[in-house]
Amino acid sequence: MGRVFVDISTSLDGYVAGPEQSLQDPLGKGGxxxxxxxxxxRAWREAHGFEGGEASVDSDVIEETIARTxxxxxxxxxxxxxAGPWADDPKANGWxxxxxxxxxxxxxxxxxxxxxxxxxxxTFTFVAEGIEAALEQARAAAGEKDVQVAxxxxxxxxxxxxxxxxxxxxxxxxxxxxxxxxxxxxLGADPSQLEQVxxxxxxxxxxxxxxxxx
Amino acid sequence: MGRVFVDISTSLDGYVAGPEQSLQDPLGKGGxxxxxxxxxxRAWREAHGFEGGEASVDSDVIEETIARTxxxxxxxxxxxxxAGPWADDPKANGWxxxxxxxxxxxxxxxxxxxxxxxxxxxTFTFVAEGIEAALEQARAAAGEKDVQVAxxxxxxxxxxxxxxxxxxxxxxxxxxxxxxxxxxxxLGADPSQLEQVxxxxxxxxxxxxxxxxx
Numbered sequence: 001m002g003r004v005f006v007d008i009s010t011s012l013d014g015y016v017a018g019p020e021q022s023l024q025d026p027l028g029k030g031g032x033x034x035x036x037x038x039x040x041x042r043a044w045r046e047a048h049g050f051e052g053g054e055a056s057v058d059s060d061v062i063e064e065t066i067a068r069t070x071x072x073x074x075x076x077x078x079x080x081x082x083a084g085p086w087a088d089d090p091k092a093n094g095w096x097x098x099x100x101x102x103x104x105x106x107x108x109x110x111x112x113x114x115x116x117x118x119x120x121x122x123t124f125t126f127v128a129e130g131i132e133a134a135l136e137q138a139r140a141a142a143g144e145k146d147v148q149v150a151x152x153x154x155x156x157x158x159x160x161x162x163x164x165x166x167x168x169x170x171x172x173x174x175x176x177x178x179x180x181x182x183x184x185x186x187l188g189a190d191p192s193q194l195e196q197v198x199x200x201x202x203x204x205x206x207x208x209x210x211x212x213x214x
Numbered sequence: 215m216g217r218v219f220v221d222i223s224t225s226l227d228g229y230v231a232g233p234e235q236s237l238q239d240p241l242g243k244g245g246x247x248x249x250x251x252x253x254x255x256r257a258w259r260e261a262h263g264f265e266g267g268e269a270s271v272d273s274d275v276i277e278e279t280i281a282r283t284x285x286x287x288x289x290x291x292x293x294x295x296x297a298g299p300w301a302d303d304p305k306a307n308g309w310x311x312x313x314x315x316x317x318x319x320x321x322x323x324x325x326x327x328x329x330x331x332x333x334x335x336x337t338f339t340f341v342a343e344g345i346e347a348a349l350e351q352a353r354a355a356a357g358e359k360d361v362q363v364a365x366x367x368x369x370x371x372x373x374x375x376x377x378x379x380x381x382x383x384x385x386x387x388x389x390x391x392x393x394x395x396x397x398x399x400x401l402g403a404d405p406s407q408l409e410q411v412x413x414x415x416x417x418x419x420x421x422x423x424x425x426x427x428x
Contacts, residue, residue: 012384012408012424013398014228170226174408174424176401184227187390194226194388199420201413208420210226210388 001139002146005167006156007065009034009205010183011175016153019179026077033175037205038062047101058202065169070145071105071138073131075155079108079124096122105141107134109155131158153181160212161188168194168210171202215353216360219381220370221279223248223419224397225389230367233393240291247389251419252276261315272416279383284359285319285352287345289369293322293338310336319355321348323369345372367395374426375402382408382424385416 010016011034018028027034038044042053043062053059079096099120100106106124114126127134138147149159159165170183198209224230225248232242241248252258256267257276267273293310313334314320320338328340341348352361363373373379384397412423 012422013401172422174410176398176406176408178399178401184390185392187227187392192390194390196388196415196418196420199413199415201410204410206410206413206420206422208226208386 002068002070002142002144003166004135004139004147004149004159004164005068005169006149006159006165007169007171008151008156008183009038009171009173011177011180012172013176013178014182014184015177015180016151016183017181018177021181028177028180030175030177031180034171034173037171037173037202040203049099049101054203056203057200057207058205061171061200061202061207065148068146069104069148070142071107072102072148072150073107073109073134073138073155073159074150075152076108076110078150078152078155079106079110096124105138107138107141109134131155131162135159135164153183156183157186160192161186163188163192163214165212167197168208168212170208170210172206172208174204216282216284216356216358217380218349218353218361218363218373218378219282219383220363220374220379221383221385222365222370222397223252223385223387225387225391225394227390227392228396228398229391229394230365230397231395232391235395242391242394244389244391245394248385248387251385251387251416254417263313263315268417270417271414271421272419275385275414275416275421279362282360283318283362284356285321286316286362286364287321287323287348287352287369287373288364289366290322290324292364292366292369293320293324310338318359319352321352321355323348345369345376349373349378367397370397371400374406375400377402377406377428379426381411382422382426384422384424386420386422388418 008016018031021028037058040054041059041062042055043059045053096119100122102122108124108126110126110128113128117124149156193213194210195213197211200207222230232245235242251272254268255273255276256269257273259267310333314336316336322338322340324340324342327342331338363370407427408424409427411425414421
């Protein structure tokens with residue numbers, strides 16, 4: 001059975017989205033800066049259908065993550081690209097377009113039943129029965145590969161608190177957002193021990209990799 | 215003129231001291247874990263009069279910091295080792311003993327005038343005239359060398375907010391404290407840009423080095 005890992009970009013002060021998050025600005029003020037390291041990497045550009053990019057440490061990190069991931073779990077807002085009223089619109093495709101750059105099954109945590117959505121090579125399955133049910137389905141879909149918890153913060157927090165996350169991959173950007181959505185809080189009363197597995201210097205980002213010791 | 219740098223150990227969730235901080239437990243619950251990386255390093259042990267330790271990346275980092283520092287600024291609680299009633303006792307030596315492992319001038323931010331305290335090769339000067347006055351004195355004492363802002367969080371925050379910090383050195387331990395004293399908040403309305411200068415993998419710690427771009 002594969003592992004469950006969190007993979008997410010944060011600011012140095014621990015936010016995954018900046019202040020004044022809205023439908024028009026789902027990453028909040030300054031939040032896009034957290035992802036600049038990825039935009040410049042060849043592997044990210046390739047996955048998103050763009051030319052160019054650098055064959056860098058960052059690109060290797062992304063490539064490795066793509067290769068190991070058999071299924072992705074995300075929160076409803078991350079799917080819909082915002083917290084607006086259309087987040088639960090059964091016809092909305094979120095911000096993913098017709099060919100999301102994912103290519104493996106995605107399980108979306110939601111409170112509302114909805115038929116699976118097939119966009120190109122990616123099927124979004126909506127799970128209203130809670131995080132355990134979503135993980136079970138994701139594990140089955142991933143087979144030998146790993147399950148990625150991609151965000152947002154609430155999804156990450158719930159899975160860490162439930163004690164089912166094996167690895168944390170944080171990509172820390174040299175950015176101070178000063179407010180917004182914090183990642184590492186609400187992690188349960190008895191936080192797990194972490195073991196530092198890897199620290200890599202990217203181009204304007206620090207890749208920190210931890211194993212959760214249970 | 216030397217530079218002003220912050221050098222401090224934090225948890226992965228951004229705390230420099232854990233919950234339930236008290237006179238008896240100035241680092242709070244779990245807070246000592248933030249400093250384990252240093253305890254194991256040869257340069258730290260040497261400075262504190264202990265034998266042994268590893269000649270590691272961590273030891274090199276500490277050695278470099280010792281070499282560049284001409285003066286240190288710290289908050290009153292960091293000096294006294296706690297927030298207790300004796301923090302302002304003019305006869306108290308804090309937790310530094312007779313031979314503090316510092317060996318250069320220290321400037322302690324306080325609200326109460328007090329005569330300088332000479333302990334071995336280290337003189338503690340108490341500055342009640344504010345952070346600018348303390349920095350001015352520290353710069354003069356440091357000469358060509360750098361001024362280290364060693365903590366606690368409030369001192370770091372005030373100097374960053376004042377726009378006088380040139381470099382941030384964070385030593386991030388693989389620890390989730392879940393509460394306590396947070397470092398990177400109250401940094402002013404207009405947070406400065408950071409440039410990632412170095413990312414080093416230590417033994418159970420990530421050394422993150424940033425330049426503040428003004």
